[in-house]
Amino acid sequence: MSNDAQDTATDLTAPDPTAADPAATDPATPAEDALRSRIRAEVTALRESFDAGTTRPLEARLAQLEALRRGLRREEPRLARALAEDLGKSRTESALTELGVVSQEITHTMKNLRTWQKPQRLPLGAMLAPATGELRREPLGTTLIIAPWNYPVNLTLSPLVAAIAGGNTAIVKPSEVAPATSAALTHLLRTHLDPAWVRVIEGAVEETTILLEQRFDLIFYTGNGTVGRIVARAAAEHLTPTVLELGGKSPVFVDEGTDLAITARRIVWGKFTNAGQTCIAPDYLMATPRTVQRLLPHLRKAVRALYSGRPERSLDYGRLVSTKHFDRVLALIDDNKTICGGTADADRETRFIPPTLMTEVGWDDAVMGEEIFGPVLPILTVSGPDEAIARIRAGEKPLTAYVFSPRREIEERFAEETSSGSLALGLTLAHVGTTGMPFGGVGESGMGAYHGRTGFEAFTHAKPVVKKPLAPDTLKLVYPPYTGLKRRLLRRLFR
């Protein structure tokens, strides 16, 4: 099925699709009943294997991670073909931003899991002495991973690595908007992983809605905030914790005195990788009028250097995922303001939009009204860092903020005075590829984080375990009656 046929689920700008819930009034059809029964059976099977303790032993977790690594290697050609079909991703870009990231996550996790799993000693203080305390990481149970389409392999499997590492079972729901990759992932997981650990449910709104009716012990959702709210609401019904990896407009500020040639290359790469369909792609650029004038030739040059003068022929330049997204992004381009790319060269048939730079953009222009999520970079002038900081603070908290400045004090001001999921100084995008840094949003850009140890922590409960010998019975001190001596002793203890 084409991506367009599938891409009916989410409109980033559409009103909340739960506003009117047809299921509340219409009786379920036999097909819906059958789907609901199938989904319930899958969740029940995973819960049973979790309850049986299948996923607890460290060696079993390592074996599943190894199976995933093997599967990833074996299915690499199939996954790469699917990514090319869905998003026009080149094999190298797929290796770099999808499969490579997952492999690295698996290797890092396998190397460190034993250490992460070790109970940590807790200092308990004089009040409880003699006693020992430790923090144990216990699995949460049966988890649900709902993935988006833009990095469909990476964003489906990286959370799964953390789920397995934590000793959980998982239902995986790949995105229907990247149907070829959804099918390839399903094949990979069903062929290489144990169904006692991981099961896949493919599908769109109907399937996800039924999934969300079930009780899970964690829901890990990546996608837009409208659906994020639907997920959070459904999770509240069962008091299920959620990790919400959302998006938003990630700003870039380029300060005076920065090396503009390198800065331009880094911004262009971050913006136009995957044709701009990256949650942390630089969404818009701010600089003083003087810096903008100096930066523009470098930006144009960087576009040519990375994607040639004919990006439609570059094997390294991607395509929009569907005509729906093609139409949405094209409508944001104002050809009177483009200095590179624009609508004239776009091709709906192949869902190609060239790398597009727009200048003299106003804060109220359409392109500033929503997350662009496509290959369009609006450039806005500001009076300096003060205004850039004020603009960021006036909007929702971004997933990432980018600053290119030669001045330490300016970097520090952005770190202290703005809030975002992460702050990247002097680079774009690459920070998301490291296992050493938590990745997640804040406020409107999400809650919770993962990658490396943080992922393991997201998929486990930190359980304090305390032990105190029965003798001597030092707790006698806190039992009534509270005599003068006890009161004096307690006062000393709590000082």
Ligand code: NAD
């Ligand atoms: P999408 O359309 O694939 O939706 C994500 C998931 O939600 C899919 O599995 C889909 O089936 C499900 N879904 C869609 N509508 C639903 C509904 N009504 N009820 C229940 N489930 C539903 O992907 P998207 O949301 O278009 O992804 C793009 C957004 O995701 C952007 O905002 C981007 O910034 C964000 N994103 C964030 C991260 C991150 O790590 N923070 C990564 C990638 C994308």
